[in-house]
Amino acid sequence: MDLVRTENLKVRFPLRGRAPFAPKKYVEAVNDVSIAIPRGQTYGLVGESGCGKSTLANALLGLQKPTSGHVYFDGQCLDTADRETFRALRRRMQMVFQDPFSALNPRFTVEKILQEPMKIRGGMTESEMRERVLDLLGMVGLSGEDLPRYPTDFSGGQRQRICIARAIALRPDFLVCDEPVSALDVSVHAQILNLLMDLQEQSGMTYLFISHNLAVVRDICADVGVMYLGMLMETGPADAVFSNPLHPYTRFLLSAVLDMNPESSRQPMLLKGEIPSPIDLPQGCAFCTRCPCATEQCRTVRPLLTEAESGHFAACHLLKKQEQG
Numbered sequence: 051m052d053l054v055r056t057e058n059l060k061v062r063f064p065l066r067g068r069a070p071f072a073p074k075k076y077v078e079a080v081n082d083v084s085i086a087i088p089r090g091q092t093y094g095l096v097g098e099s100g101c102g103k104s105t106l107a108n109a110l111l112g113l114q115k116p117t118s119g120h121v122y123f124d125g126q127c128l129d130t131a132d133r134e135t136f137r138a139l140r141r142r143m144q145m146v147f148q149d150p151f152s153a154l155n156p157r158f159t160v161e162k163i164l165q166e167p168m169k170i171r172g173g174m175t176e177s178e179m180r181e182r183v184l185d186l187l188g189m190v191g192l193s194g195e196d197l198p199r200y201p202t203d204f205s206g207g208q209r210q211r212i213c214i215a216r217a218i219a220l221r222p223d224f225l226v227c228d229e230p231v232s233a234l235d236v237s238v239h240a241q242i243l244n245l246l247m248d249l250q251e252q253s254g255m256t257y258l259f260i261s262h263n264l265a266v267v268r269d270i271c272a273d274v275g276v277m278y279l280g281m282l283m284e285t286g287p288a289d290a291v292f293s294n295p296l297h298p299y300t301r302f303l304l305s306a307v308l309d310m311n312p313e314s315s316r317q318p319m320l321l322k323g324e325i326p327s328p329i330d331l332p333q334g335c336a337f338c339t340r341c342p343c344a345t346e347q348c349r350t351v352r353p354l355l356t357e358a359e360s361g362h363f364a365a366c367h368l369l370k371k372q373e374q375g
């Protein structure tokens with residue numbers, strides 16, 4: 051069964067600072083998104099900055115109330131749960147943030163940082179906590195000698211290890227990793243990703259892995275979802291999405307990745323047009339203003355996610371044309 055699931059999830063933010071009698075406007079940060087993350091697997095969420103990835107993650111964690119639609123965790127509806135149920139579910143989820151520099155209190159030692167979640171939950175003796183902290187440090191590749199040190203004594207990669215240790219301190223079932231390597235040196239990306247994969251193998255945790263870089267999610271995710279302006283444009287098994295990208299936007303993201311390889315003979319796909327603002331979305335396909343293949347239908351009718359091959363969905367009118375043609 052899926053551990054985490056959304057059903058037609060929408061989150062919108064009212065725009066502030068408008069004239070008192072002007073019509074209200076909204077940012078459609080997450081627009082009708084349904085995803086499912088099977089237990090013990092990694093779902094990769096990709097898309098350009100501002101497309102709603104973090105807002106979707108916050109809704110999954112119960113930190114952001116949906117405007118409409120629902121979030122289910124382990125079969126229970128999070129957004130309608132009573133306070134007690136919510137808190138019990140919430141305790142099973144954790145998050146690793148993008149910036150390990152601002153995520154750690156600079157005045158706390160590593161020991162205090164890692165003990166804090168246990169102290170807040172309660173029910174452990176000092177020696178049990180000490181033992182767990184040492185275990186955690188070992189799990190993330192640090193040692194007992196690091197206990198009295200402060201965050202500023204560590205490199206970015208090491209700080210992210212501390213953040214990961216803190217996130218898994220209470221053995222969560224679900225871990226959201228929101229761009230966990232974006233702020234780090236490229237040289238440590240692989241180490242941190244491998245650490246996350248090892249921890250998942252040992253514990254069976256379920257991950258939502260957010261990145262704006264498709265290359266990063268490629269190796270580590272079972273399924274991926276591609277977001278654009280709050281909407282899911284394509285989703286499916288990572289193998290299928292990477293070997294047979296169906297949506298022109300996914301192809302664009304992939305060509306941007308290939309672009310980094312100087313030996314690639316493929317021409318990168320160039321995008322014309324501007325990203326529309328998430329306030330005034332185009333009437334038809336959200337991507338139509340930049341899509342090299344957009345037709346009149348794309349500009350007027352919003353395409354629905356359609357299953358093209360087993361478990362592989364895309365929201366693109368041209369998909370049907372390809373099948374028919």
Ligand SMILES: Nc1ncnc2c1ncn2[C@@H]1O[C@H](COP(=O)(O)OP(=O)(O)O)[C@@H](O)[C@H]1O
Pocket residue numbers: 063064077078079097098099100101102103104105106328
């Ligand atoms: N608390 C908020 N209030 C108003 N607008 C917000 C808020 N959080 C996010 N947004 C807007 O919602 C959209 C999606 O943001 P976000 O989820 O942070 O995107 P991403 O994580 O993909 O970069 C953006 O246009 C952003 O400006």
Ligand SMILES: [Mg+2]
Pocket residue numbers: 100103104105228
């Ligand atoms: Mg974000």
